Structures are given as C-alpha cells and as structure tokens.
Amino acid sequence: MKKILSALLLAMMVLGGCSGNGKTEGNGASQDTLILGAYTVPKDAYQKEIIPAFQDMWKKKTGRDVVFQESYMASGAQSRTIASGFEADIAALSLEKDVVRLQEKGLITHDWKTTKYNGFVTRSVVVMAFREGNPKQIKDWEDLTRDDVDVIYPSPKTSGGAMWFVNAIYGSALKMTEIREGKQNVDAAFQLLKKIQRRVKVMDKSGRSSVTTFENGIGDVLLTYENEAMLRQKQGKIFPFIVPSCTILIENPIALIDKNVDKHGNREVAEAFVEFVLTRDAQRSFARFGFRAVDEAVGVEFSEKYIVPEYLFDVNYLGGWDRIQKDLYDPEGAWSRIVLELANES
Numbered sequence: 001m002k003k004i005l006s007a008l009l010l011a012m013m014v015l016g017g018c019s020g021n022g023k024t025e026g027n028g029a030s031q032d033t034l035i036l037g038a039y040t041v042p043k044d045a046y047q048k049e050i051i052p053a054f055q056d057m058w059k060k061k062t063g064r065d066v067v068f069q070e071s072y073m074a075s076g077a078q079s080r081t082i083a084s085g086f087e088a089d090i091a092a093l094s095l096e097k098d099v100v101r102l103q104e105k106g107l108i109t110h111d112w113k114t115t116k117y118n119g120f121v122t123r124s125v126v127v128m129a130f131r132e133g134n135p136k137q138i139k140d141w142e143d144l145t146r147d148d149v150d151v152i153y154p155s156p157k158t159s160g161g162a163m164w165f166v167n168a169i170y171g172s173a174l175k176m177t178e179i180r181e182g183k184q185n186v187d188a189a190f191q192l193l194k195k196i197q198r199r200v201k202v203m204d205k206s207g208r209s210s211v212t213t214f215e216n217g218i219g220d221v222l223l224t225y226e227n228e229a230m231l232r233q234k235q236g237k238i239f240p241f242i243v244p245s246c247t248i249l250i251e252n253p254i255a256l257i258d259k260n261v262d263k264h265g266n267r268e269v270a271e272a273f274v275e276f277v278l279t280r281d282a283q284r285s286f287a288r289f290g291f292r293a294v295d296e297a298v299g300v301e302f303s304e305k306y307i308v309p310e311y312l313f314d315v316n317y318l319g320g321w322d323r324i325q326k327d328l329y330d331p332e333g334a335w336s337r338i339v340l341e342l343a344n345e346s
Contacts, residue, residue, distance in 0.1 A: 031067055035070075036070045039093050042252075077158050078093060090274060092277075095163060121252055125225075125249060125312070136148065151220070153203065163328075194341070210222060
C-alpha cells in the first residue's frame, strides 16, 4: 500500500496539480485538458511528435487549445496508481493485463478492444543489447546463461517490460523445443529461465531505469524493447543490439478511462486522442521512434527498418495473459519459484 500511495503522490507531483476539470478558461481562451497516464518507454514519441501534432489538429478542428498533463512510470506501477485514484483520462500501457486491471476496477466500462487494432497502439519485439564490438559474442538466448555474462532487465513486480522479457525467454524455449522435439518442453523452458535469472545483475523498477543502469556500465547484456534500443541509436548513442531469431511480439494497449473522463467532462477530446494515435500520420511518428506500427500500410513503409524474426510468437502462443500469469508470475508460477529458489541458494 505504501508503494501505491507513493506512486500516486509522484503522479500528482508530475502533473503539478490537476484541477480535475477537463475544460478551463485561461487568458480568455477556451481550452481542454487531458491527463495521460503512460508507461515510460514511449515518452519521447508522445512529447516530441504525437502530442504536438494532436494539439495542432484539435486547434484547427475546434478552435480550442488542449493542454496535456502527463505521468510516465513503469506500466504495472502506472496501472496500480490509476486504480488507486490517479485520475488519468487515458492509459497508454505496456501490456494488456494492466488495462484489464482498470477494467476490473470499474474504471473502464466500454469495450476498449473494439478499435480496428484490438485496443493496441504500437508493437515491438524483445531484443538483446550488448557492449560495443560484442565482446561477449552474444548471439542467442543460451549465451545469457554463461558464467561470464551479466544480464540486466527490470522486475516483473513493477515493470510490464520485464514481463515481456521473461515471456520471451520462457516462450523461446517452448518454441524451439517444439520445433526440435515436436512438442513444448516446459522443463527446458523453466531451466533456461532459471539459468538466465541467475545471471541477472540488477532488477530495476522500469525498463527505462534498466537502460540507464546498462548505460552506466553495469552488465554485459540488456533485455529491452526494440524501440528503446532504436531510440538510443536515434539519439546518436552507441547502442548495438540483436533481434533473436525466436522472440515475442509485444503489443501495447491504449484505453480511455470512462470514470475519469465522465468526471472531467472531456470525453470528446479523449476519444479524439485515442482515435488520433491510430491514424497513419501518428503511426508513422511511432515508427520513427522505433515502434512497429499496428497500421499495416505504415508497417510496409518501414519494412526495411523492422526485420521479422524467423520464429516470432505472441502471447496467444503462451495461452494468453491469464495462463501466463498462472504459469509464470503467480506464487507457484515458474518465475516466482525460480526467484525463491535462487534466494534460498544464496
């Protein structure tokens, strides 16, 4: 509870004090207000291109300004903060289960998956970043089990990204054993995950924090989003990475939060923003910042930039999020048991 209250306070501090009113009068001009609660990774895309473009569009369409108040933190933490009272109008999170939490809380009452892209706004894949020149010769998942390799990725307890990374490790073993043996080998997946978890040096609260840790010189390999690695390269940094031949397709959801927009009286502008991020121009903006577009036509435009891994799989291959939660993250799940076993070993 203390962690949730702290996160809620942080969100309010980031916003600088929100009145809770979606329409205000400032300097004689009418304006709308939108509160965006997002996970950390797409911050640059939203702030540098998506939000300014929407503000221009909204001004031309309605004659009104729209002011954004934004909060960015790890997806799980953001979801729990919204569920605990942070009045975000829109949630843009890392994984579907974090939006489902808000739905189950009664904050989202409409069918948020009825968009033409099933509620998703961006895609990505899990990749491996390594040091310049690849001194440890990192090529695939088994390399992350070696005694001379230190791995960095965040904690699944707070980070949606971390769940994607764990899912990628576990699912890749299931996929490759199915190809070699004709069936999934759950024990092999457990053992690969345990061996890699043993090599994890630091587990931060968010994917962005793990990138910072890696950039500070800690670890040999960083598990991260492809878009995070591409963003670093876009910024001119030396940030080499590989896309494993077997990895997971990441799909990131966005949803309007009915209870809050009804309270704030800004449903029209909130709905317009959710529609806007799915437009072709907005999807191109996301693609420029390293995200794989959900719009197929934009995906074709950027096809040379985004390779398709040979053995790509998605959450459905792992049985969906309910099954993943049970198999990996519940107290008897694989990742939870591995963390306990390794703690007992030390």
